[in-house]
Amino acid sequence: MVDWRKQWVRNGGVSLAVFEVAGSAADDSGEHRPTVLLVHGWPDTHHLWTHVAPALARDFHVVAYDCRGFGESDRPEGDAAYRLDALADDLFAVGEAVSPERPIHVVGHDWGSVQAWEAVTQPGAESRIASFVSVSGPNLDQLGAWARKSLSRPTPRHVKDVLAQAGSSAYTVFFQLPVVPRLFFGVAGSPTLWREFLHLIEGTPRANVIVGDTLRADMISGLRLYRANIRAKLADPRTRPTSVPTLELVNERDIALRPAIFDDTHRYTQRLWRRSTPTGHWLPYTNPDHLVRSASDFIATHASRSTPAIAARVDRTRVFGTPHPLSGKLAVITGAGSGIGRETAFALAEQGCELILADIDLAGADETARQSKALGTQASPYELDVADVGALAAFAESVRDRHGTPDIVINNAGIGLAGSVLAATDEQVDRLLGVNLRGVISGSRVFGRLMAERGIGGHIVNVSSAAAFTPQRSLGLYSASKAGVLLFSESLRAELGEHRIGVSAICPGIVDTHIVSATPIAGLPAAEEETERRRLDGLYRRRGFTPDRVAREIVDAIIGNKAVVPVTPEAKIGYRIYRFTPWLSRLGARQKVVG
Structure with a gap:
């Protein structure tokens, strides 16, 4: 008393x-x-x-x-x-x-x-x-x-x-x-x-x-x-x-x-x-x-x-003119050094959020922070490998101590792996699951605990993929990692609802980012692998769906507390086909796209 x-x-x-x-x-x-x-x-x-x-x-x-x-x-x-x-x-x-x-x-x-x-x-x-x-x-x-x-x-x-x-x-x-x-x-x-x-x-x-x-x-x-x-x-x-x-x-x-x-x-x-x-x-x-x-x-x-x-x-809570729905929020973004992560940082900066930007490529995170600051927000870059569970836990503690408990966490970091499931090496499989699935699970856990302990809610965004519900013979391992993210996110949403912490799974389709140019293709000789990567990269570029459009969907998902958000027309169509006529998805999976 x-x-x-x-x-x-x-x-x-x-x-x-x-x-x-x-x-x-x-x-x-x-x-x-x-x-x-x-x-x-x-x-x-x-x-x-x-x-x-x-x-x-x-x-x-x-x-x-x-x-x-x-x-x-x-x-x-x-x-x-x-x-x-x-x-x-x-x-x-x-x-x-x-x-x-x-x-x-x-x-x-x-x-x-x-x-x-x-x-x-x-x-x-x-x-x-x-x-x-x-x-x-x-x-x-x-x-x-x-x-x-x-x-x-x-x-x-x-x-x-x-x-x-x-x-x-x-x-x-x-x-x-x-x-x-x-x-x-x-x-x-x-x-x-x-x-x-x-x-x-x-x-x-x-x-x-x-x-x-x-x-x-x-x-x-x-x-x-x-x-x-x-x-x-x-x-x-x-x-x-x-x-x-x-x-x-x-x-x-x-x-x-x-x-x-x-x-x-x-x-x-x-x-x-x-x-x-x-x-x-x-x-x-x-x-x-x-x-x-x-x-x-x-x-x-x-x-x-x-x-x-x-x-x-x-x-970061200062209001200049009409306040935005996310004004003053503290947002953590992994994989923020390029692509969807960078564009999401810009979209949240325009909303008036303070940004914590993590990436295994610190130079990329630094550049995102520099451009975000030009939009008038606070932005802090960090080097982070999300597959390192201990490093991710230490990162969460550092964010809490230096900046406070985040209101928004976007587990965006991801890598690709294409080609034959049988031909992939154990190291490739472990790295893929470590980044794409375990990294998302670890990020959700460490920051979810902080949000629940604080007691005023929050929002977690996990970036999955349309591959989570569109099976393909050449993307079996990648699809498995992203399907895990999708179902994990839906389950986590049910668990954290009582704490008023929203969870959204974002499922982009074919988006023009740099992920394809760095994706290994199992089962192909080195020369053919590089040729195939260039071909796929060109396909993604011609598709012309840019990452800033995904970023806008992420912001809308946070504001509207949406559960699953397929992005791009092919993702939206594929999501409905898999839900209502899964046999069509299985037929489509037999088509050889890579290699």
Whole structure:
């Protein structure tokens, strides 16, 4: 539990209970630390921050308070006392009391974020608020403007987004009824039921939900927030800009707030960073470690206490204009030195991802990193042989320690082997399976563990091939390696689904990359092998399907969480033939293509 030290702050006629983490005001040398003010929402109190405050207190002076109407603070009568301007005044009053000489850093959740938005959009707010981390709470004026704009040009997408948010917000209508909600929470507002509710809707561990003795009264008193603000703000939105640096943590599984409502935040925020994860509404209870790390990095950067590594992590979440779906994600790509890997790096760079680029050819990875940086992203090259299980495990640890746990992993590295199965050497077979199959399995395992331990989801892409479902007499070993990747990926997707980690198998067909020019052809003399390689390479070039088109399919698979993606027309046709008329595939396999 947290060692809170209580004091009182008065704003007008309202007394606010303020809680400081004991011993967090100064470091061991006596230097005063930056002050972080934690602001809760409905129906919480300062206890919401039980799992967050101690971790933040290792680096910052941490203060929380019970907002008016909650916990130990006063509960003024009437709805007018709960308007957002009054709540913003409370925030400034507490900030002035706990850090009179330096601006504060604010972390707000739910209605705590809503009232903090009201504060940071006040004229001159930047002189008292150094940074703002917004969690599960929009600016109500911006929300009203977004709804009006969406309905003024009602495309199917806009209508869908508005209807989805209206459905998620339906409870607010119930909350504004005159008597019924008071009666409901008078009966249902028990800590046990509240813990069960959060466990049911987003899997929050029951033991993580820490509430005060005032929960039932807080639920009822807090209803005035809805009556005092929702209708007025949405009916007459008055958007104002802010120059306070803002980090917006968007929870894609938020039961109350759809991600689309945050699409226009950049229009009103001069310095905006954004991080989206497949997490739920009550992040401080369910995923406190993710919140602590995100907030700590952001606050440290804007308190001039950051390291270059922290600054790089924060920079990749910066939003310039309309945010992309993958903005701020950390992506690892193997086989990134050329072909599909390089083009996928460029496609993710355009999405605003930070890139970790691995390849057995370090010079190729370096060149991909150089070109990716020209697109405005952070990119770090690494030398890696994915067939070396120990090296891959060490690489994963290095990525975690230097850059953080990746959000996206693309196991793309692969090699070819054609010709007779009987003529292939054991060394060729071992190398093929080591890179194409074991490399994918190892990469998925080491990074999958990191993603599962972090607890906020992620996505793994394994590059298979159309050869996985189009048997060919001259590609039996290669097809076996890629079929293994395909079925492994589908099985892994089922296993990792409970961790909200998506897995996609990408199955290109004939794509113009350099893999053919380096593919051994078993059973042919050296001179004939080189001639055959040139012939096949020419065929692939004439086909003209370039790797950037595969990269676009990979990005779409990540965004749409697709399971299996055949790429190229022949791959899509072959996939359906193998599924519905496999005998045709077997007939086709008898045709001699190589040699």
